[in-house]
Amino acid sequence: MSLSRTSPSTGPASPEVVGFHDAPTGSIQYLVIDPDTSKAALVDAVMSFDPAAARTSTEGVEAILRFAATEGVEIDRILDTHPHADHLMASASLAERLGVPNGIGEKVCEIAELWRNLYHLPDAFDPAQDFAQLFDDGDSFQIGNLPVRVMLTPGHTLGSVTYVVGCDAAFVNDTFMQPDAGTSRADFPGGDAGALYDSLQAILSLPDRTRLFVGHDYGTERRKSPAWESTVAEQRRHNTHIGGGVDRAAYIALREKRDATLDLPDRMLQVLQMNLRAGRAPAPEADGRSYLKVPLNRF
Structure with a gap:
């Protein structure tokens, strides 16, 4: 863990938010704390993974x-915004x-179906078994006394969600980056x-x-x-x-041109096989070890 900020x-x-930066992947993990009760949720937690050695x-x-x-904080909920392609x-x-x-957006079930085909693993992935809660757009819950509203904000993936917490915080997954x-x-x-684009406008x-x-x-x-914090006005x-x-057309053209130049994340094909299981490894084989299946020449 290289850096944290409160x-x-x-x-x-209004929640207190502590962000923890994972240097190998550039990911930020968030401890979202209700100051009144010291209850907290942990959003987008990262399991350390060395891809060279698996x-x-x-x-x-x-x-x-x-x-x-x-700090005397009790974590009583684990949340993810989507099945991540760049960290475990x-x-x-x-x-x-x-x-x-633990919870995630309910469209993870559609993402699982997509990747069953890409991995040729027709019986793999059962998000309802690996996640205790699958959130629909508009669902709500609490972190301590803080209300949380779930927004479906697709685009990066078809099932990405944003958690709007209390009166002034939103965890916007891989939609916005810093301005x-x-x-x-x-x-x-x-x-x-x-x-x-539509999700970005909804957040704005x-x-x-x-x-x-x-x-x-x-x-x-x-x-x-x-850095990882901004405001709606700044964005x-x-x-x-x-x-x-x-406008929408100009943004789509810009985004698609930029995306055409990007390589796949170096962990993507490995970690998605586990992330669609909430980070669990596949079932052990006869030797007691788990193995990952990577499609050759698919991407």
Whole structure:
């Protein structure tokens, strides 16, 4: 864990948010805390994964659990915004370890069907078994006393969701990046640049002061240090891809041109086989070990 920062609560119904940056993947994990009850949710937790050796560890999340224990924070929910292609999810292992529910958007079931075909694993993946809660658009729940609303925000994947927490925080998955970095790609199977534009506009309809917490940051040529918090007002004015009122057709053209230049994430074909199981490894084979199946020449 290379860097963490705290975004303080701004008052009643406002969460305290601690972001933990995972340097190998540029992912941000969020501890979302209700200051009144010290209850918290952990959003988009990362299981450490060495793709060269196909080795997993809990090194990254251990730092978050130690932080929570030191601060007297009780994690009572594990949340993911979508099945990630660039990091291994810690959802199932944390849910089992802490004895708490894990959740994700219900369209993960459609994503699972898509990838069953791509992996040629017709009997693989049962999200209803591996996630305790599958959220539909508009569903609600609480973190302590803080209300949470689920927004379906597809485009990066067909099932990405945003969690709007309390009066002034939204966890916007891989839709927005920081204003100086733009927006996330939409070229994975099931992705769609037009759907992403619509999702970005839906997020921009939130109140101007809403804090937006993004899924990834890698720094930029001008800004070497990673960052992950902005506001609706800042994104609307300054986002390099969509700020200032870029229309739908222009955005789609920009996004698709950019996506055509991007390589696949180096972990994607490995980790999605596990992330569609909430981060669980496939069932062990006769030798007691789990194995991953990677399609050759498919992408």
